[in-house]
Amino acid sequence: METAIERIVAISFFGVGLSHLLRPQGWVRWFEQLRARGEPGAFVNGMMSLSFGSLIVGFHGTQWTGWGAIVTVIGWAQVIKGIVHICFPAHSLRSMAFVTTETSWKFTVAGAVMLAMSVVIFLTS
Numbered sequence: 743m744e745t746a747i748e749r750i751v752a753i754s755f756f757g758v759g760l761s762h763l764l765r766p767q768g769w770v771r772w773f774e775q776l777r778a779r780g781e782p783g784a785f786v787n788g789m790m791s792l793s794f795g796s797l798i799v800g801f802h803g804t805q806w807t808g809w810g811a812i813v814t815v816i817g818w819a820q821v822i823k824g825i826v827h828i829c830f831p832a833h834s835l836r837s838m839a840f841v842t843t844e845t846s847w848k849f850t851v852a853g854a855v856m857l858a859m860s861v862v863i864f865l866t867s
Contacts, residue, residue, distance in 0.1 A: 747802040748813050748867035754794070755860035762853025766846040773841040784831035787838065792824025809866035812859070 762769060776783035798817025805814050827834040 743801050744805060744810060745867050747798055748810060748863055751798060751813050751816060752860045752864035752867065755856040755863070759853040759856025759860060762849040762856065764853075766849035766853075767843065769849045770841055770843055770846045773838045777835055777838040777841075780835070781831045783838070784834035785828055787834050788824045788827030788829075788831075790824070791820045791827065795820025795822075795824055809862065813863060 773787075776787050779786075795817050798813060799821055802810070802813055803817060805811060
């Protein structure tokens with residue numbers, strides 16, 4: 743099961759990373775729309791992270807050695823991020839305010855990192 747979760751993470755990171763590289767302005771608009779919705783937008787933002795992280799932690803939450811530890815850390819980080827965003831929506835809305843057209847280059851950087859991580863995770867799973 744741990745190998746399957748590692749592959750799910752690798753595939754997800756590949757798809758989202760590629761999208762970040764190719765469509766950074768689309769991601770800016772996505773977060774602008776979430777922020778415009780107020781608390782419900784913060785809940786959507788948090789639930790995306792909590793859902794992804796819970797899947798990882800539920801099936802891969804205890805591996806702390808080797809390359810698989812990367813997946814475990816990603817899972818726990820997503821769980822924590824999700825909980826913070828759904829419990830403290832004002833924090834979520836403030837963080838989404840930093841996403842602007844001028845900062846869209848950060849999606850490109852994040853996309854490159856996610857693509858690299860997807861390759862490492864897939865090759866070591």
